[in-house]
Amino acid sequence: GDSVTQMEGPVTLSEEAFLTINCTYTATGYPSLFWYVQYPGEGLQLLLKATKADDKGSNKGFEATYRKETTSFHLEKGSVQVSDSAVYFCAKNTGNQFYFGTGTSLTVIP
Amino acid sequence: NAGVTQTPKFQVLKTGQSMTLQCAQDMNHNSMYWYRQDPGMGLRLIYYSASEGTTDKGEVPNGYNVSRLNKREFSLRLESAAPSQTSVYFCASSNPPGTSGNNEQFFGPGTRLTVL
Numbered sequence: 664g665d666s667v668t669q670m671e672g673p674v675t676l677s678e679e680a681f682l683t684i685n686c687t688y689t690a691t692g693y694p695s696l697f698w699y700v701q702y703p704g705e706g707l708q709l710l711l712k713a714t715k716a717d718d719k720g721s722n723k724g725f726e727a728t729y730r731k732e733t734t735s736f737h738l739e740k741g742s743v744q745v746s747d748s749a750v751y752f753c754a755k756n757t758g759n760q761f762y763f764g765t766g767t768s769l770t771v772i773p
Numbered sequence: 774n775a776g777v778t779q780t781p782k783f784q785v786l787k788t789g790q791s792m793t794l795q796c797a798q799d800m801n802h803n804s805m806y807w808y809r810q811d812p813g814m815g816l817r818l819i820y821y822s823a824s825e826g827t828t829d830k831g832e833v834p835n836g837y838n839v840s841r842l843n844k845r846e847f848s849l850r851l852e853s854a855a856p857s858q859t860s861v862y863f864c865a866s867s868n869p870p871g872t873s874g875n876n877e878q879f880f881g882p883g884t885r886l887t888v889l
Contacts, residue, residue, distance in 0.1 A: 695876060695877075697877055706882045707878075752815065759804055759821065759823045760818070761806070761878055
């Protein structure tokens with residue numbers, strides 16, 4: 664069935680370090696792919712999205728490329744900041760349903 | 774433009790009590806969703822409504838009922854609360870793929886429910 668698998672956390676990085684959070688998805692149909700971010704005590708907010716193969720989504724220094732050949736949508740950022748500390752969710756959308764990964768908690772220390 | 778709103782923000786119930794969680798969106802979205810979020814399990818879909826007048830079960834529907842009151846509002850009801858329903862509940866809305874604009878989901882701030 665449909666699913667999204669993402670790297671388990673928690674992840675702890677020093678400020679200005681490089682971030683990668685891996686995400687793979689089951690290839691059912693032609694899904695749109697998303698990264699959401701959740702700050703403590705809040706709901707999920709869209710971070711970036713890609714709607715077709717080879718699209719690159721980007722926002723706030725984060726990037727992810729829709730790789731159909733490897734069914735992946737890895738999240739990257741070249742230099743993380745303390746304010747990036749949050750939980751990150753990878754998701755796919757097929758038809759009316761959305762499928763979320765379990766979330767990866769990121770803590771950035773000064 | 775408030776987006777997706779949820780009430781209440783916090784609730785404590787005793788086992789066996791009932792309650793309704795309210796959700797409303799002002800983005801004219803067709804589809805609305807209820808999720809629960811538990812530690813280590815991510816988001817799990819309880820019910821969704823693809824359009825006004827329709828509802829469908831998600832991954833974990835047992836113990837819950839929903840009502841799509843109109844295009845704006847989608848409520849979630851716990852008829853007889855159990856400790857296993859202690860969770861954070863999120864409502865979300867979106868438009869189907871192919872409609873104008875984006876098809877991502879927009880989330881409410883959540884309801885933190887504790888069942889004793």
